[in-house]
Amino acid sequence: MNKVKNVLQDYLSFPKYLMMHPFDGYDEFKTEKKGKLSVALVFIGLFALLRILTYQYESFLINERNPMLINNLQEIFVVGLLIVLFVTANWSVTTLMEGKGKFKEILMVTGYSLFPLIIIGYPALLFSNFLTLDEMAFYTLAVGIAYFLTGWMLFMGILNIHQYGLFKTIGAFLLTLVAMMVMMFLGLLFFDVIQQIIAFISAIIEELGLRR
Amino acid sequence: MKLFTLISLIFTLPLNFSIIRYNFSYFGDVIHSAPGLSYAQTFSERTLDTSLVSPEDLVVYGDEIFIISSGSNALVVVNDNFNLEASMTQFSQSMAYRNRLFEETNGLLESYTTYISDIVNAIEAAKNQSLDLITDLEFLDQADKDDYSNQINLLNVDFIETVQTTELPSVMAATQAQANAAFDLIVDAAIDQDKQIADDEIADAEENDLELPVYTPVVKPEQIDIVPQAEHLVLLEHQSLNGPMGLDVKDTGIYIADTGNRRILKLNHNYEVIDIFTEIDDVTFETVEFIPLKITTDSTGRMYVVAREVYEGIIELDTDGSFNRYTGVNPITLSPIDIFNRFWMSDAQIDKLPKFLPTSYTNVTMSTENFIYATSLPSENNSDNMIQLINPKGVDVLIRNGYHVPKGDIQFIEGMNNYVIDGPSRLVDIAIYKNGIYTVLDSKRSRLFTYDSEGNLLYINGEAGQQLDKFSNGVALAYFGDNLLVLDKELRTVIVYEHTEFGQKVNQAIEHHESGEFELAAALWEEVLILNTNYEVAYNGIGKFHLRNGDYEKAMEYFQYGYDKYYYSRAYKSYRNELIKDNFGYIFLVLLTIPAVVIIFKQIKKRKDR
Numbered sequence: 001m002n003k004v005k006n007v008l009q010d011y012l013s014f015p016k017y018l019m020m021h022p023f024d025g026y027d028e029f030k031t032e033k034k035g036k037l038s039v040a041l042v043f044i045g046l047f048a049l050l051r052i053l054t055y056q057y058e059s060f061l062i063n064e065r066n067p068m069l070i071n072n073l074q075e076i077f078v079v080g081l082l083i084v085l086f087v088t089a090n091w092s093v094t095t096l097m098e099g100k101g102k103f104k105e106i107l108m109v110t111g112y113s114l115f116p117l118i119i120i121g122y123p124a125l126l127f128s129n130f131l132t133l134d135e136m137a138f139y140t141l142a143v144g145i146a147y148f149l150t151g152w153m154l155f156m157g158i159l160n161i162h163q164y165g166l167f168k169t170i171g172a173f174l175l176t177l178v179a180m181m182v183m184m185f186l187g188l189l190f191f192d193v194i195q196q197i198i199a200f201i202s203a204i205i206e207e208l209g210l211r212r
Numbered sequence: 213m214k215l216f217t218l219i220s221l222i223f224t225l226p227l228n229f230s231i232i233r234y235n236f237s238y239f240g241d242v243i244h245s246a247p248g249l250s251y252a253q254t255f256s257e258r259t260l261d262t263s264l265v266s267p268e269d270l271v272v273y274g275d276e277i278f279i280i281s282s283g284s285n286a287l288v289v290v291n292d293n294f295n296l297e298a299s300m301t302q303f304s305q306s307m308a309y310r311n312r313l314f315e316e317t318n319g320l321l322e323s324y325t326t327y328i329s330d331i332v333n334a335i336e337a338a339k340n341q342s343l344d345l346i347t348d349l350e351f352l353d354q355a356d357k358d359d360y361s362n363q364i365n366l367l368n369v370d371f372i373e374t375v376q377t378t379e380l381p382s383v384m385a386a387t388q389a390q391a392n393a394a395f396d397l398i399v400d401a402a403i404d405q406d407k408q409i410a411d412d413e414i415a416d417a418e419e420n421d422l423e424l425p426v427y428t429p430v431v432k433p434e435q436i437d438i439v440p441q442a443e444h445l446v447l448l449e450h451q452s453l454n455g456p457m458g459l460d461v462k463d464t465g466i467y468i469a470d471t472g473n474r475r476i477l478k479l480n481h482n483y484e485v486i487d488i489f490t491e492i493d494d495v496t497f498e499t500v501e502f503i504p505l506k507i508t509t510d511s512t513g514r515m516y517v518v519a520r521e522v523y524e525g526i527i528e529l530d531t532d533g534s535f536n537r538y539t540g541v542n543p544i545t546l547s548p549i550d551i552f553n554r555f556w557m558s559d560a561q562i563d564k565l566p567k568f569l570p571t572s573y574t575n576v577t578m579s580t581e582n583f584i585y586a587t588s589l590p591s592e593n594n595s596d597n598m599i600q601l602i603n604p605k606g607v608d609v610l611i612r613n614g615y616h617v618p619k620g621d622i623q624f625i626e627g628m629n630n631y632v633i634d635g636p637s638r639l640v641d642i643a644i645y646k647n648g649i650y651t652v653l654d655s656k657r658s659r660l661f662t663y664d665s666e667g668n669l670l671y672i673n674g675e676a677g678q679q680l681d682k683f684s685n686g687v688a689l690a691y692f693g694d695n696l697l698v699l700d701k702e703l704r705t706v707i708v709y710e711h712t713e714f715g716q717k718v719n720q721a722i723e724h725h726e727s728g729e730f731e732l733a734a735a736l737w738e739e740v741l742i743l744n745t746n747y748e749v750a751y752n753g754i755g756k757f758h759l760r761n762g763d764y765e766k767a768m769e770y771f772q773y774g775y776d777k778y779y780y781s782r783a784y785k786s787y788r789n790e791l792i793k794d795n796f797g798y799i800f801l802v803l804l805t806i807p808a809v810v811i812i813f814k815q816i817k818k819r820k821d822r
Contacts, residue, residue, distance in 0.1 A: 061777050061784075066239040130788070133781035 010039050015115035019153055026160030029112075030105065037104060040111025047114045048079040050121045059128035062136050083110055089179035090158065094172055099162030109157035116149035234672060236622045238615045238748060238775040246744040248662055248671030248715030249696055251681030255294040256705035262288060262299040269506070270688040270699040270706065273461035277692060279699065279706070280459040280468060285452060287459075287468065287483070292692075294708075302450040303477070306484035310379070313447055323442040324381070330439040331375050331384045335391045338436040339368040342395040346402050349430065351409040360402045367394050381445040385438060392435050403430050451477060451485050458506035460578075464513035464531075469504035476504055476515065476533070489515075489533035496524060508578040516584055518573045526576060526586065526602070540586060540602035544568050545594050575641045575688075583609075587639040587652060595619050595636040599652060599663075614667035615748070615775065620654045621661075633657055643689045643696065647726045649719060651696060653689045658682070660689070660698070660709075664722050668749045671715060674698070683707055714743045721753055730757040752776045759783050764790065 014034060018025035029035040052075045055065055087110055091103045101109075124142040131139055159169040235245035257264040265283025272278075275292040289297040305313070314321040346352075346360050371391040375384050410427040417424050454472025461467070465486060466479040478487040492502045503520040510516070513531040516539070525538035546554075546568065554562060571589040578584055584602040598619045601610035616622045620637025627634060637654035644650050648665025658676035663669055675682050685702040696709040711719065721736035734757030737750040744750075755770030759779060764787035771780035792799065 060772055061781055066241075068239070068241075132785045132788075133777060 010036060011042070012119075015039075015112055015119075018112060018157075019116065019149060022153070022156035023160060026109075026157055029108075029157075030101075030161060035105070035108045035112060037108055037111075040108040043111045043114045043118060044079065044083060046118045048076045050118060050125070051075045051079060054121070054125055057129070058125060059131060059136070059139070061131070061133050062128070062139070083107075085180050085183055086110060086176065089183060090172070090176045093175045093179050094158075094162050097162075097164075097168070097172060097175075099164065099172070101158070101161035105161050106158070109161050110154065113150050113153035113157055116153065117146045120146035120149075235746070236616060236669060237746070240616065240622050242623055243746045245671065245746055246712065246714040247673050248712060248718060249660065249673045249709040250712045252695060252708045252710040253294070254680055254705050254707050255290065256703065259294070260288070260290065260296040260299075262286070262296050264288060264704045266701055267699055267704060268457045268687055268701070269459040270690050270697060271459050271461045272690045272692045272697070277690075277697065277706070278459055278461050278466070280453075280456050282455040282457055282471070285454060285456065287453070287466070290706075294706075298483070300483055302452050303479055303483055303485050304450050305379075305448065306480060306482075306486050309484075309486050310448065317444060317447060319442075320444055320447065323445060324448065327381060327439065327441065327445060328375065328384065331388050332372055334388055334436050334439050335368065335371050335375070338392055338395050339364055341433055341436065342399050345399055345430070345432065349402060349406045351413065351425075351427070352402065352406045356402075356405060360398055363398050364395055367391070367398075380449055381441055382449055385441060388438060396432075396435065399432065403432075406430070451488070453477070458504060458518070460508045462509050462511070462513070464509065464511075467507050467509055467515060469507040469517065471503055471505060471520075474502055474504070476507060476517065476529075487533065489529065492527065492529070492535050494527075494535045496522060506573070506575050508576045508584065510578055510582040511580075516576055516578070518576055521572075523570050523572065525570075525606075526573060526584065537606075539606040540573075540584065540600060540608065541570060541606075544570050544591070574639060577642050577644060579644050585642045585644060585650060587642050589638065590619070590636045598636070598639050599642065610667070611665060612667045614663070614669055616669065618652075618661070618663045618667050618669065620652065620659070621657065637661075640686070641688045643691050645691050645719070647719070647723050649722060651689060651691075653686050653698065655686050658684065658686055660696070662715075665726075670718055670722075670749065673709065678703070681707065714740065717743070718750075721750075725753060725756070730760050733757065748774050750774070752779065755779060755783070759786075762786075 018029065052072050055070050055075065056067065087103065087107045090106050094101060120142055124139055128136070128139045155169065158172065159166070162172070164172060233245055233247050234242050237243045263284040263286060264279065264281050267279050267281045269280045270277065276297065277290040279288040279290065281288060284301070286299050286301045288299045291297045342364050343361055346357055349357065371387050374387045378384060407427070410425065413425050414427065453468065453470050456468050457471040458469030459467070466481070466483070468477040468479070470477050474490065476489040477485060478489070480486045500521055504517050505520055506518040508516050514536070515529040517527040517529060519527055525541040528536040528539050530536050571591045573586050573588045576584050576586045582604060586600045586602055588598055588600065590598050596617045596619060597608060599610060600608040603609045610618070612618060620639055624636055625632055625634040633656055638656040639652045640655045641653045642650055649662060649670070651660055651662045653660055658674050660673040661669060662671050676684055678684060683698055683700040683703065685700060686698050687701040688699040690697050694711060698707045698709065700707065717736050717740045721733045721740060724733035724736065734754045737753035740747055740750045751770045751774030755767045755774060755776065756779065758767035758770060759782065764783045767783040768780055768787060771783055
């Protein structure tokens, strides 16, 4: 019984508290080590699952996705990549900007901030199947609110974890965005170069094979 | 028999495989589909036994097919057995139009009457001159002289009659020349005979040592000059065409867009000219020449003309040829970046930018309700209004409720490519079938796309090629009863397509659907699905029948197959209401028990804690 209570505390009450009282909540999150990495990772996993389920089981009336093109691995990869990119970029930016947050804490904040998306997204996904086209506005509204709350939690989390002011946080977010783009660019460049090197090496091997 | 079928199958298999059989699914994928039309027969320049160099337009009126040819400048009429009925290059004026010309053109009547009398006088003068010369001949005896004179007189009567009966100045001029030549011939014969007699007499005299008769060679007088023609008499001549591109035939007459002569020719159904429109009274045509390309007319005879390098839209002309207005302008869409760029540019800079011109229309066809079906070229970034239905107010009202916007091919390769045909379809003509079904012709890939009035793509046909059932440069198409005619400019043939079993059933189902007979339509859609399981449109037809019947669950299933979200939602709403109505007791029970249970638990907890 106690165990169940603890789980509920970790997965529901504390994230809710974070959402409603971000300053107190994130203070406890950081100083009293109330945030748990496992919870954050589970939230990330649940978010990836939600995306897959939405792809397949969202109400027929607003689901414009081609069921033939579903790719679960790709969905998981997209979520993982986005989060890794954001966390790394934010960490690299905020270390230079005297942020007090650690890498692990940034990752945890990112995971926890997915809480509204999960807590609203799953029921909304279920209920979307019982709505008509006119009522679909409620579903889109719910999803919109979920995304807004996620943004709110992420913003407040970053603000508190690094102990920034309002404008510094906005600046940090913008710089994070830039850093993410730079990383993406470098990644693409890297892949392209690697591809060419591989092609070059395989050409050499082929040539050697032919000359033998 | 079995062997025969097998062998014939072997021969027809490649033929069957080569036919394009595809359609676009809801998600835009190319999927296999049955063709709605198949080759029935063909008629061409050779079978008609007439000259049909680069035919440009084809119109069906009643049970006759009219084809206009820009190479041989001819209007060709073909009957319903696909035999030649008439092929005309010259069109005479109708009496009424002639009288109007005499009334409206200054001095035309006067110069015309003087011209006739001048010609008659000239012919008379030539006759008299010839007669005088014949009577003056020395050796010819009187009987022969009378004979020649008679000949001349008879001819003279003929010529005068020709001049007085014909209405064409050119024929009069020709008759005069002819008269001169004919009289000259007779005179020559008379002179020759005269000389012959003289020679004979001289020889006779020499033999018998008689006195030699004196023969003085006859000197012919100068021929009478051809009467000069006043310039405006040309108006009365037969009218011929010069590279005509457009044609329309209605009860009010035959309208030809005579492109090379920069005019519109209006003929009555006896192929006589009843009007000619050249000048368009609008500011645009002060700088641009009026070069009509395609024409269509409404039931009252107002003309809708597509002209070259006119970007304002389709020119609407009144029945008397006066300019009314432009209708159906192709809108230009600027991208946000373009708008942003233009915002901070100076006027001089904007002038240097490439001009954003609306794309021009390629063809217009009038429906029986006086709505214009128009096809246009795709603009650089927008190919969505390549097919338009322009209402009398000038607004595009085409319904685009299908899976995709009606525009020919959905999937195509973008950008420059030397190996395959790229870019959106190039629609050049549109033909209207019954119940709002229409077919467009893509000249780029030689395909025919048939849509229904809602914008659903029904079937795709046609393939480029030189074989009998294919066309390489389609320029025009029209429905001839239930058959579709496609005019091929390059091969100078008309291909006749008939509906396949599949196509027939689809059209019939739509007809039933339009008239509200949903049950019959659903039965036909079922048959269509047997012929073509991939046919998503059919599921919607069946779904609508079930929806009407109150079989909501089944309707939902079919609408889901057919991806009709609007009707699915309607069916689902009714289904949900039904479900709630049937199970209201249970739902109410649950709604009551849950709060009750919660309250009871709380009470118990309170007691425990106390």
